[in-house]
Amino acid sequence: MFSRILIANRGEIALRIIRACRDMGIEAVAVYSKADAGAAYLNLAHDAICIGDAPAASSYLNAAAIMSAAEITDVEAIHPGYGFLAENSTFAQMCRESKIEFIGPSTEAMDLLGNKVKAREVAAKAKVPLVPGSKGVVESEEEAAAVAAKIGYPVMIKASAGGGGRGIRPVHNKATLRSSFRNARAEAEAAFKDGSLYIEKLIERPRHVEVQLLGDRQGAVVHLWERDCSLQRRNQKLIEESPSPHISARTRRKLCSAAVRLAKAAGYYSAGTCEFLVDIEENFYFMELNARIQVEHPVTEMVTGVDILQWQIRVAAGEKLKLRQDAIPQNGTAIECRINAESPDHDFRPSPGKINDFIVPGGPGVRVDTHAYAGYTVSPHYDSMIAKLLVRRPTRQEAINSMKRALEEFKIRPIDTTIPIHQKIFNQPEFVRGDVDTGFIERTFFSSSRAGK
Amino acid sequence: MARVLGENHMDIKHLKNLVALMVENDLTRLELEEGETHILLKRGQAPVVNDMPLPAPVQAAPAPGPAPEAAVTPPQDKPDLRDLTIRSPMVGTFYESSDPDTPAFIKIGDIVEPDTVVCLVEAMKVFNEIKAEVSGRLTRVLVNNADAVEYDQPLFAVEPV
Numbered sequence: 184m185f186s187r188i189l190i191a192n193r194g195e196i197a198l199r200i201i202r203a204c205r206d207m208g209i210e211a212v213a214v215y216s217k218a219d220a221g222a223a224y225l226n227l228a229h230d231a232i233c234i235g236d237a238p239a240a241s242s243y244l245n246a247a248a249i250m251s252a253a254e255i256t257d258v259e260a261i262h263p264g265y266g267f268l269a270e271n272s273t274f275a276q277m278c279r280e281s282k283i284e285f286i287g288p289s290t291e292a293m294d295l296l297g298n299k300v301k302a303r304e305v306a307a308k309a310k311v312p313l314v315p316g317s318k319g320v321v322e323s324e325e326e327a328a329a330v331a332a333k334i335g336y337p338v339m340i341k342a343s344a345g346g347g348g349r350g351i352r353p354v355h356n357k358a359t360l361r362s363s364f365r366n367a368r369a370e371a372e373a374a375f376k377d378g379s380l381y382i383e384k385l386i387e388r389p390r391h392v393e394v395q396l397l398g399d400r401q402g403a404v405v406h407l408w409e410r411d412c413s414l415q416r417r418n419q420k421l422i423e424e425s426p427s428p429h430i431s432a433r434t435r436r437k438l439c440s441a442a443v444r445l446a447k448a449a450g451y452y453s454a455g456t457c458e459f460l461v462d463i464e465e466n467f468y469f470m471e472l473n474a475r476i477q478v479e480h481p482v483t484e485m486v487t488g489v490d491i492l493q494w495q496i497r498v499a500a501g502e503k504l505k506l507r508q509d510a511i512p513q514n515g516t517a518i519e520c521r522i523n524a525e526s527p528d529h530d531f532r533p534s535p536g537k538i539n540d541f542i543v544p545g546g547p548g549v550r551v552d553t554h555a556y557a558g559y560t561v562s563p564h565y566d567s568m569i570a571k572l573l574v575r576r577p578t579r580q581e582a583i584n585s586m587k588r589a590l591e592e593f594k595i596r597p598i599d600t601t602i603p604i605h606q607k608i609f610n611q612p613e614f615v616r617g618d619v620d621t622g623f624i625e626r627t628f629f630s631s632s633r634a635g636k
Numbered sequence: 637m638a639r640v641l642g643e644n645h646m647d648i649k650h651l652k653n654l655v656a657l658m659v660e661n662d663l664t665r666l667e668l669e670e671g672e673t674h675i676l677l678k679r680g681q682a683p684v685v686n687d688m689p690l691p692a693p694v695q696a697a698p699a700p701g702p703a704p705e706a707a708v709t710p711p712q713d714k715p716d717l718r719d720l721t722i723r724s725p726m727v728g729t730f731y732e733s734s735d736p737d738t739p740a741f742i743k744i745g746d747i748v749e750p751d752t753v754v755c756l757v758e759a760m761k762v763f764n765e766i767k768a769e770v771s772g773r774l775t776r777v778l779v780n781n782a783d784a785v786e787y788d789q790p791l792f793a794v795e796p797v
Contacts, residue, residue: 217788230649233786234727248787251727251759255784281760 184500185209185259185284190228191249192264194554195571196476198224200262203492212256214249216242218562224554230256237564243267246274253283260284260499266566269475270297286499288398288453288474295449296472302449306469309448311441314460314468316383324361330382331360337385340367344375353385386468388620389460390429391415393473394442395483397494398452399504406439407483407491408513410456414608416531416624421601422608423479424518425486427461428579428617434465445472454480454495478521478571481552485517485575515548516582517575520590522553523567526599534599535563544592548575548585551593561598569600579617583609604628648779655679720770722748722792724785728759732781740781746774747797754792757785772796 187210190200197213201224204211213228218237225231232252235242242248244267253261261278263269263285272293278285287293296302303313315334320343321327331338331354340363342350350371354363364380372378390413398404411427412420430438442457449472456477458470480491489506498504525531541557553570555561561569574589576582587609590602611627613619658666658679668675724730732740732755742754748768756763772794779791 232727233788235787242787247759248727252786254760255727255729 184502185496187212187229187256187258188260188262188286188496189214189249189253189256189258189283190262190264191243191268192262192266193219193222193243193565194224195552195568196264196478198227198554199492199552200264201227203490203496206490207493207496209496212252212258214242214252216564218564222554223556223559232256237562239267239565246271246277249274250277250281250283253278253281258283260286260496262286262496263475265475265477270473272297284499286453286495288451288455292449292451293474296451296455296474299471302471303469305449306445309441309444311445311469312467314383314386314470317381319381320379321364321382324364327364327380327382328357328360331357334382334384337387339383339385340364340380341383342367342371342375342377343379343381344371344377350374386460386462388622389413389462390427390619391420391458391621392427392430392438392461392467393456393458394439395477395480395491396442396446396451396455396457397489397491397498397504397506398446398455399498400452400501401503402447402450402452403504404443404446404451405504405506405508405511406443407487407489407511409435409438410479410482412479413619413621414614414624415621416629420479420521421624422518422520422605423482424516424579424582425482426513426516430461430465434461434467438467441467441469442472445469453498454491478568479519481550481571481573482517482519485548485550485573486513486515487511488514515575515577516579517573518582518586519571519573520586520605521568521601522570522572522593522595522605523601524561524569524598525567525601527601527604528599531601533563533567535561535567536598537561538595538598540594540596542592542594544572544589546585546589548582549573549589550575555595569595580615583615648783651675651677719775719793719795720772721790722754722766722768722770722794724757724787724789724791725766726757726759726764727786728757728764728784730779730781730783730785730791731756731758731763732777734763742774742792744774744777748772748774748794766791768792768794770794770796 188204189212190197201211210229213225213231214234215225215231216235216237234248234252235245261283268274270293272290275285275290275293306313317330321330337353337355340352340354352363352367354360367380368378392409392411394409395407396404408425409427410423410425411429412423414422438459445457454476456473459467460470461467476495484491524534526534537560538555538557541555543551550573551570555569572589574582574586576585590606593602608614654666654677664679666677749771750769752768753765754768755766757766774792775795776793779785
């Protein structure tokens, strides 16, 4: 087992990793930027090294500075957390070439799964359903029409070089296909200098269901069941829960097995999450495999009782997974609310600043993961998430009741936070009965009838 | 702690922790023996117990220009407020000279210019020359040879001339 680990991250995930290290008797070395100097969680690490100025490029993305810090503190492994360098295979390679273990998957698995085309190939080989679509780039309007007719409307025309939600056009019927194709091509040329397009089936009102995976270096892979993350705003998750209220036990088993098959086919070890879109008929389609620990991992920790962070560290140190698939429970329902320093009333603009009051909820089944506290200043330089509020109760309705209570208890003043929007969501009948999709939040709170607010 | 200290040298970080401990507990004197090392830290003057709440400062105006002449002479081990600091621009290991047999790049009393190489900081086997970036006379060296240093860590105090 490692005696000392460096944490190449900040905030609540750095604190989470420090806690796992302390639980295991491992010395934790934290790194921080000038903007994070003085943060209380740094005092819980065995040592803390300043690595650069506030901008992420100077600090948390500064691989050279992080490697230097690892060198002078003589660590045996680096945990990258999520975001920043967590899925940077060059960084993973740098670590391993310096004889420092990177707590995550192999560089090969990371490269394989990080490439959308290759990931789809692995999924296909593992007989994991993919979103039906064209085999590759669609050259002409005629080909587009043929592909669309084959997979069935509605379809999405997507720019190969696109990203960030741009270069995507829905087409609902064949009457509009040709003109949409022409326009999409022109748009892609203009925006990305590359007019290549491909076509995928448009999954209407999809649910986002993902499976937590854990693998060891001996090839064993288990799943820790699924999480439903359909409550999103602009592709940012707000609320996650386990189990998913949208799928039957049968679909659950099929989904989780598919995820394990894919991970094994990719030679995946460490923690990872396999994301799927699920349609109204419970058909599921592989989206991508995130080769890292995720923000919402505590949801799974609460229903399974498995400490995912500790297992990540053990696996990295070469230990075998001692978890039997048939012995991993899914007890009750756990729900997580991501609390961000943002103003819901002002288009969720960030609301950094000093926190004077910070009253954290408690009671049975409540878990709060946060690096913030009274006196802490939320800086504008990084992600606006300041806390994760989780509740686990024996039934979903009880979890909802307790979460409403906990949201009421949670006081963060004077900065604005997203607590009010969570309170509104928990009062929506569709959410309470477990019937939402990824467009729900936009439709319910931000539809055009509310424009001009 | 894995950082190389060298013999008979204080670990600056260790001393900082002791000072923080003193401040936290409002101690004025801390004496410590660790093996062959004897540390004695003294701080300020004996605290005055004051039961009355201090009046809120009215119109707290910042002191203009350079630091005001202190009414109380600061203890000798406090940095002169007029000093400039040369700080490390990177994480690594500090070396005072280009090799063990060569004298240090600079010594106390030397004049430095912005382009004067004041030390090396080594990271991942690459030795980086660190320039002063300021002008003045070197008054203090704040780290020891082969110490681990972090970003922005003070290395030298320079008195403007």
